Amino acid sequence: MSKRPNPLPALLVLVALLACQLINITPTAIPSPSESGNSGGSNLPLKPVRFANSGTIAATVMAWSYIPLGATAATAPSNASTVAFPGGNPSAYLSLPLGTYTWCYHWELGDVNTDGYMDYSHTIDNRAVVLDLNDSDTLEFAERVDISIPPGLGELPGRCDIASNLPGATAQGGGNTTGNNLQLKPVCFLNTGTIGATVMAGSYTPPGGTEIPFPAGPSTVAFPGGNPSACLSLPLGTYTWCYHWELGDVNGDMMMDYSHALDTHPVVLDESDTDDLDLAEKVGIVAPADIGAIPGLCGLEISKYIVARNHVDNAAGAVINMGHDGDSVTLMGPITIIYYYIHAEVEIHPGVETTYTVPETVVIPAGETWIYNHVEGHDEHPGDWNVYIWLVSIDD
Numbered sequence: 001m002s003k004r005p006n007p008l009p010a011l012l013v014l015v016a017l018l019a020c021q022l023i024n025i026t027p028t029a030i031p032s033p034s035e036s037g038n039s040g041g042s043n044l045p046l047k048p049v050r051f052a053n054s055g056t057i058a059a060t061v062m063a064w065s066y067i068p069l070g071a072t073a074a075t076a077p078s079n080a081s082t083v084a085f086p087g088g089n090p091s092a093y094l095s096l097p098l099g100t101y102t103w104c105y106h107w108e109l110g111d112v113n114t115d116g117y118m119d120y121s122h123t124i125d126n127r128a129v130v131l132d133l134n135d136s137d138t139l140e141f142a143e144r145v146d147i148s149i150p151p152g153l154g155e156l157p158g159r160c161d162i163a164s165n166l167p168g169a170t171a172q173g174g175g176n177t178t179g180n181n182l183q184l185k186p187v188c189f190l191n192t193g194t195i196g197a198t199v200m201a202g203s204y205t206p207p208g209g210t211e212i213p214f215p216a217g218p219s220t221v222a223f224p225g226g227n228p229s230a231c232l233s234l235p236l237g238t239y240t241w242c243y244h245w246e247l248g249d250v251n252g253d254m255m256m257d258y259s260h261a262l263d264t265h266p267v268v269l270d271e272s273d274t275d276d277l278d279l280a281e282k283v284g285i286v287a288p289a290d291i292g293a294i295p296g297l298c299g300l301e302i303s304k305y306i307v308a309r310n311h312v313d314n315a316a317g318a319v320i321n322m323g324h325d326g327d328s329v330t331l332m333g334p335i336t337i338i339y340y341y342i343h344a345e346v347e348i349h350p351g352v353e354t355t356y357t358v359p360e361t362v363v364i365p366a367g368e369t370w371i372y373n374h375v376e377g378h379d380e381h382p383g384d385w386n387v388y389i390w391l392v393s394i395d396d
Helices: 010-017 344-348
Strands: 046-053 059-068 081-084 093-097 099-110 119-131 143-147 184-191 197-205 220-222 231-235 237-248 257-269 281-285 306-310 314-316 319-322 328-332 335-343 360-364 369-373 385-394
Touching: 046 081, 046 119, 059 093, 081 093, 093 099, 099 143, 119 143, 184 220, 184 237, 184 257, 197 231, 197 257, 197 281, 231 237, 237 281, 257 281, 360 369
Parallel strands: 046 143, 184 281
Antiparallel strands: 046 093, 059 081, 059 099, 099 119, 184 231, 197 220, 197 237, 237 257, 306 328, 314 319, 319 385, 328 369, 335 360, 335 385
């Protein structure tokens, strides 16, 4: 008789997968959820590109321009970014739709002008990188971009402003393409937790408009104790927030793992708000979250893509798990998921030898569905198994 699993915390799921490394089984190479997604390459496959920083300062890396494969006109690039540390780090890569890219990098200078705020420089890298079907899905053999920060030449003041390089962009917008013609107001974040967190809008409702979940736009990092750069300049409207934080490479797959939390208390930015950062709207966060931590990064909510289900034990954040004969779920694209099995004994008796399967990747195109039916005791996986299905990327 199948045993009902308790909803498994993200950490236990990831620790279970660590066994892949311990017994020399290499999981299928998959894109990281944090670095996926592009508004202009919605139906194109993703490929990884690595960044190697031979300089002395860590730099935030992002796409500066993007032409989808087979197109001639540029479109908005992914708003994903990663940090490349001197000497190299496994998480310094992006998984992006096929096409041609240039890059922007920015880095911290410290409080150069002693005004109490972090100062930045950035540089544009116009060396085009083409991602096509011939590129490897394995990070070790992926396209590699070599950078050296600070570069010594071509340094520009401030951070990368992708909004200024969007096709048809105006000077306004503050990095948020949903409110380009609206006045901007600052909002600042205070992190009373113990680790840094990336903060972004969880939803945006323009004045007189309708709610837009996870709008394309800027993000900032809020460090414990407060930092002057933990502010965003955003168009007028009503916002909720999402923030995510790093867990480290918990499962030993050479990719960074994350948790996130939602702050659904609305913040309204209107013309009465000040432009002075010291007096701007303030939002308090705690990272890691005391309660409500969700597996994965902001924006990866797998429940949005469930169109039918039968006795799903848990569907929260980026993960679904279930463990009864006859359990089923139907997902609709455009998304990429992975799924794998963990033997129920691991959950019932923590500490026993981990038994798992290597993750399999499934790409579900837009408008199409994928059905998973849970059957235990079959030849391939005899015994009592629980399945975990993770949302890796939203592909539109």
